[in-house]
Amino acid sequence: MTELSSPTPRWISCPECEAACREVPLPPRAVLHCRRCGVVVRKSTRPTSLQPAWALATAGLLLMVMANVTPIMSFDVAGNTQTNLIGTGVITLYKQGYWPVAGLVFFSAIAAPALYLATVWYVVAACCLARPWPGLHRMLTWAEILESWNLVPVFALATLVSVVKLDTLGTVTWHHGAIWLAVLSICAFLTSQLFDHRMVEERLEELA
């Protein structure tokens, strides 16, 4: 990995199909596509671009707490009111005997996004601060696995659909939790977009 700037071509593996691609020096804003599957193999990115990911992951972790402890909405039929948190549905489904479904909802709406943001935060913070913290490579692997389970935006959509549906049956009132949930989904989405695996890997190699 030391001959990055040397004139002899270096062979790199395509992140998707693992074909060997010849790495060429890229002009700014250029991308290198895999010749076999067409996916983007290399992008010329600015050296500071891990900091937005760090900021977003930090914001995301704080919002994760806020979105989980603040009520999202309340539903009112003839004076009877029921307020809900993200976790209320998990508890209700568990009580109705549907614990596998409850587990799935808990994992994909609460546990996995929180763990994803935490692993991204840990790895990116280590890169930004240039600290060789323990277990960084394992954390990076975990972040890659958890990325497809980062389903907060999907949960936000489901909340929106349910409000629209419930609005025909009773009165629905939004609470502050809905704002936290909306901002959290944007943060979680942007974090996964700005979290550049290759850049992290390069930084980790510099650290080691």
Place this chain on the structure above:
Amino acid sequence: MNSPPPIPSSDHLRLQTCRALVIAGIILYVPANVIPVMTMTVVGRVEPLTVLGGVEELYHSGLPVIAGIVFLASIVVPFCKLATLSWLLIMHGSTECQQQRATARRIVHLIGSWSMVDIFLLSVLAAVGQLGVLASVVAKPGAFFFAAVLVCTIFASESYKPRMIWQTREPLET
């Protein structure tokens, strides 16, 4: 590059896992769409709802856009995912349409997670629908099957790595 590179033996296991999960997913897809996922009791009127029934109800309450989103996410996406994965598995090892298969896999991977919308919808409705006779939402066995289909498709698409599209012969048995 005259001879294809050696195929790791773990890919054989991945292929088997993916086949098993796709077949399980196809079988579970039927009860997931036939058995009601929940019952909604509104002012004493009990209404069992299947996945499609929920969409229909949204459509009839004058919300065609929302109904369309839910229909796409919870019926079309799982179907497309199963169909695409079956295609990838049937075509595995051949050299035809490799580019198209890679693109299809990428699209399915990107939109796949949106099928969770119906499970989350059930969770939110069950959370607020606890007002006794006035309005109550109770999960029904269809939810098990629907959740199982989603879990099968998610793990199936995780186990079929994109590099496997480009392997032109079956991995050797170990």
